[in-house]
Amino acid sequence: MALFDTHCHLDFDAFDKDRAEVLDRAQATGINYFMVPGVTIDSCSRLLALSEEHSSCYFGLGLHPYFIEKHQFSYIQQLEQQVDQLLQQNNCCFKSIGEIGLDATCADLEFQQQLLREQLQIAKQRHLPVILHHRKTLDKTLKLVRESGPETGVVHAFSGSYEQGKAWIDEGYFLGIGGTITYQRAEKTRDAIARLPLESMVLETDCPDMPVVGHQGERNEPARMLTTLESLAQLKKISKEVVTEKCFKNSQRLFNL
Ligand SMILES: [Zn+2]
Numbered sequence: 001m002a003l004f005d006t007h008c009h010l011d012f013d014a015f016d017k018d019r020a021e022v023l024d025r026a027q028a029t030g031i032n033y034f035m036v037p038g039v040t041i042d043s044c045s046r047l048l049a050l051s052e053e054h055s056s057c058y059f060g061l062g063l064h065p066y067f068i069e070k071h072q073f074s075y076i077q078q079l080e081q082q083v084d085q086l087l088q089q090n091n092c093c094f095k096s097i098g099e100i101g102l103d104a105t106c107a108d109l110e111f112q113q114q115l116l117r118e119q120l121q122i123a124k125q126r127h128l129p130v131i132l133h134h135r136k137t138l139d140k141t142l143k144l145v146r147e148s149g150p151e152t153g154v155v156h157a158f159s160g161s162y163e164q165g166k167a168w169i170d171e172g173y174f175l176g177i178g179g180t181i182t183y184q185r186a187e188k189t190r191d192a193i194a195r196l197p198l199e200s201m202v203l204e205t206d207c208p209d210m211p212v213v214g215h216q217g218e219r220n221e222p223a224r225m226l227t228t229l230e231s232l233a234q235l236k237k238i239s240k241e242v243v244t245e246k247c248f249k250n251s252q253r254l255f256n257l
Pocket of ligand 1: 037
């Protein structure tokens with residue numbers, strides 16, 4: 001049995017002191033594959049090095065809206081060059097465009113939309129899945145994806161209603177299920193996840209962020225994904241084994257592995 005943490009920022013400083021131990025702890029709990037999204041234009045070299053050192057780490061490249069102040073429009077061209085170079089080299093670990101999206105709590109939504117549109121097109125032209133970030137922008141992001149997005153991708157850290165989840169699934173997208181569902185108070189999201197099809201779900205941590213219940217205020221890490229897996233099994237009223245098997249297959253489909 002294998003598990004895939006489809007969203008973990010293992011290249012961040014937060015893991016500089018003990019990255020190898022974090023990966024060992026994950027492997028010991030059965031989490032053997034990782035998707036590490038890029039966030040700024042200089043993520044590329046760091047992610048390449050990480051994937052060369054740890055062959056279980058796949059990666060994506062993208063300009064994250066959270067770092068909007070660090071981006072320039074000209075970086076789109078640079079990003080495109082990085083992507084094409086990796087594709088030409090048949091890099092086995094480069095698998096997606098992301099983390100990209102819209103964040104209503106960050107500055108300059110107009111510029112965010114401009115960058116997102118361009119990055120969706122980069123993905124679409126190359127048939128690469130996208131890893132989408134959203135905060136209070138789920139419907140606006142869907143509109144842009146319908147206009148210029150690729151065939152598939154993942155709505156990372158899905159938190160929304162049944163209707164919103166259904167709209168993304170109908171579009172051919174997966175929902176990233178993270179620590180949110182481990183909190184009883186996340187009623188709307190838990191209810192939506194309970195009713196939406198498991199065939200469109202993948203598991204993730206978003207570490208070092210999004211701690212699971214019982215670990216608030218602590219650095220998150222892939223091994224903690226088991227708590228989310230347990231919550232998902234409870235919500236779906238099925239065994240952890242079935243959730244493990246299906247979510248892993250979904251992750252392979254999502255990233256074309
Ligand atoms: Zn992220």
